[in-house]
Amino acid sequence: MRCEECREALSARLDGEAEPVSPDAHLASCAECREWSAGAERLRRTMLLRPAPPVPDLTAAILERTPAPSGERWGWRIALALVAIGQLGLAFAQLLGTTHAHDGVHLGHESGAWNLAVGIGLLTAAARPGTAGGQLPLLTGFVAVLLGLSAGDLAAGQVTLSRLATHLLVVLGLALLYAVHRGHRGHGTPLPAATADDGATTSGSTVDDPAPGQPRPRPFRRQAHGRHAA
Structure with a gap:
């Protein structure tokens, strides 16, 4: 050879x-x-390959400015879960008719208080969009149950269409609440560190890129080796 x-x-x-x-x-x-x-x-x-550029060690500064993690307060969360279970039991008892309303006026006040709370929540989300996401689970569950019960009451002839029309506000409010939440979540998304126009990527330069101020090396081509044959 x-x-x-x-x-x-x-x-x-x-x-x-x-x-x-x-x-x-x-x-x-x-x-x-x-x-x-x-x-x-x-x-x-x-x-x-080339030597990595020197990078200052910022570990101490980052740790100094990072607050210590707070302990998880499971006691409050367990208490909240117990209250939630009790509230769910009360709701199911009312829906299944195992409890009796002793005062029809109070039942109307209860419904009015709920509608007032929903209105205050929607108004708060309009003023402070960051609170919209926290209201979505509660209002979504309410609207889903309300629509299911309303459909059953309408089929049984226990409610009129004019009465059901009043529920359109909360349905529309839920849709707008979701739109506000999506809009607020997408607002302020950081832009890419570099665009395709300048040829850079967000992950930094590749190993083939030259160091700053250095010329780009010529590719290693097989044809050039044959010229130095003995």
Whole structure:
């Protein structure tokens, strides 16, 4: 095997291409080709790798400005869960008719208080969009149950369409609440660190990019190796 053929095969190996012939036997007997192979490998590593730029250690400053994590207050959360279960039990008892309303006037006041609370919540979300997401689970559950019960009452002839029309406000409010939440969540999304126009990426330069102020290295081409054949 000639040195030119050996170096051509070595170049293909460095480029990750199929070797036309195996250069190993020739390398064992040719010191010049072994030296050429070592130089080509050093050149390839120089083109692909470079020392990382110095970066200041900001660990101490970050830890100093980061507040210590607060302990999880499970006691309050467990108490809240118990109250929620009790409230759900009361609601199911009323819906199933196991409790009796002793005062129809009070039932009207209860319904009015709920409608007032819904209105205050929607008004708060309009003024402070960040609170919209916290209201969605409650109001969504209310509207879903209300629509299901209203459909059953309408089928049984226990409610008129004019009375059901008053529920359109809370349905519309839920839809707008969701729109406000989506709009607020998408507001202020950070822009990409770089655009496609300047050729940069958000993850930084690749290993093939030159250091600042340095010329871009020429690609390692197999055709150039054959010119130095012995």
